[in-house]
Amino acid sequence: MATSEKLSASQSRSLKITGEEIWKNKTEKINAELFTMTYGAIVSQLCTDFQRDYNKVNDQLFSMGYNIGVRLIEDFLARTALPRCEDMIRTSEVITKCAFKIFLNITPQVTNWSPSNDAFSLILLENPLSEFVELPMDATKQLWYSNILCGVLRGALEMVQLDCDVHFVSDILRNEPQTEIRIKLNKVLKDEIPIGED
């Protein structure tokens, strides 16, 4: 069952409108290629530093993303003031329709829901981090080029008391059919939920 059927059509639409409106009117934009280029320089430097030990590069990208994510979430919340999501279904909609839209101007698709609705996949049809990037042969087996996204998502979700595992499942850069990130909720950090919310 597609996610948009799970969430009422009007709720889904209003999230979409929120995301688009903020992207159109409230953000300063720059050319994506500059962004792609900067990220490429960073990944390439890491590969050199870790002497092509791609597992370490993946970890480092994740950690960098985490540090960005814990601060990015405050900006996102201040800008959108969206209420707390009741379940992962709504969370997935907010992530794809608002968060990705506002920061990267893309809207990933949500699929592959687990039976208990606590895990889902994001399919990135376009990825500004990796436009026109080609991986060297040895990297295609081990490197998750856009792993910084997983770190950002994990950091941001943790700050709103959702402990999640976020990792890549497949990546077009590796000659796989699509770019897919899996997000799984481990638990809600109930003790850390600010008092005053129900």
Added chain:
Amino acid sequence: MAIQSLLVINKSGGLIYHRNFDNDSKNNSLNSNDYLILASTLHSVFAIASQLTPKAIQINQNNVNNPNNLDYKIPYIPYVGMSTGNGSDNYNSRNGGDGYSRNDSTNSTNSSNKNSKLNKLGSFKGDDYFKEPFVSWNKSGLRQLSTDQFTMFIYQTMTGLKFLAISSSVVPHSQGISDNTQVPSTIEKSSNLQVQIADNFLRKVYCIYSDYVMKDPFYSLEMPIKSELFDRKVKQMVDNLL
């Protein structure tokens, strides 16, 4: 609405920012230690208050079909805390019955320089931080504390940060407080409006804070804020509210 002080409390109850805007000497009697104690006391009181929220209201809230549903939506009140520097004479509807009035004196200096106008709101483009009504995250916690000397407003974010504004404006109350039906509707409206204005204002402080947190890599989360930029912008907003 005259804001006397602004406090920011982190999610563990520690004070990370406080500033007095009222230059009246009688308010300098509290030293910084007192403020720290004030902050943590408030943190606990906030928690206790949420436990005191009648269960009946909470149960009602979860029942979507209930017509008596409390509406946590806060309407957008335009230009709270913004200086109206671009000759907006056509704009005149922002008044509550509490003496809040628009700041007319700022005009040409910043509207002529486009760059500075864009930068005025940091990374928030446009002439105001946000323009839609929003839902309060603070459902059962303390939102307003009224005494006969001051009123305190609290805005809590989803990440546990609390923004407090202490205002010298006082909400008038009638004698028959215990029986809600006797409170004149105008007083109730004005009190509601005050809370809404405060919520709008504090959300903007949150926007400024998020800009600061995001953009300053030297800032450690949960630690005291020591940014001049943040200070200056907040002071500007408070001045504009007068």
Added chain:
Amino acid sequence: MSGPPAALTEKQKLQQQFQLFQESLPKVNQLALTLLLNETIPLSMAVQKRLNESELSKMENDDELQINDIDLKDKLYITPKLDLPSHKLIQEISKCNEEDKLKVIERLRNIGFQIGNKMSELLVFTNNPNLEFKDMDLLLIMKFICRDVWKQLYGKQIDNLKTNHRGTFYLFDYDYKPIQPFSIEGDNSDEKTQEKELELVKPFLEIPVGIINGVLSSLGYNKEDVSCEATFVDRPDEKSKAAFPKGISFHVQILNQ
């Protein structure tokens, strides 16, 4: 110049085309780039620490342990070990030993170098009618950096360019954008604390230094012939409105001129 609106000069047509082209390019939020760039400094320190650690553990023969860890990671997708938060990493840069510090700075310069290299390619391919790459001498290249490169990256141009026409250039940016929101002790405090805080900001200047090196290299001036350093300077006039108390001066020297 009055005339029928349809008759645009060739140049104006090119300008229009260029504008349309620029607007049609895919965009991202500027915040994303700012955050990415600012995060490279703590990243550089984190990488250095990890490299040091693995050096240490290699010496202590912990190889077997490392292999097991990797297997485990693959099987269970456990979240990788995280570094310290960004602000702590930045403070560590100023506290670590000289050798590490140099490596961290070199890493940042390399990243900037790669960015600079690709910048000129990017700008060549935009077909900007105002840019003529043929017959670019050193002065024109420096002007290219001051105007176009800086505008692409930071939305504004270099404020002042000084040269002795013999291979030495000073580029002054009084409002270097990425550091404007940084809060350091202002003029209220004494010299010493301000100096200490400025030390913390210094690594952030290594990226534009690398970028300048990169652009020059892509236009024919090899890394070995170019030396570039960044320092803090006072603003010429009292621009108290701007946030960061100091401006930046980039001293570029081309050897073998």
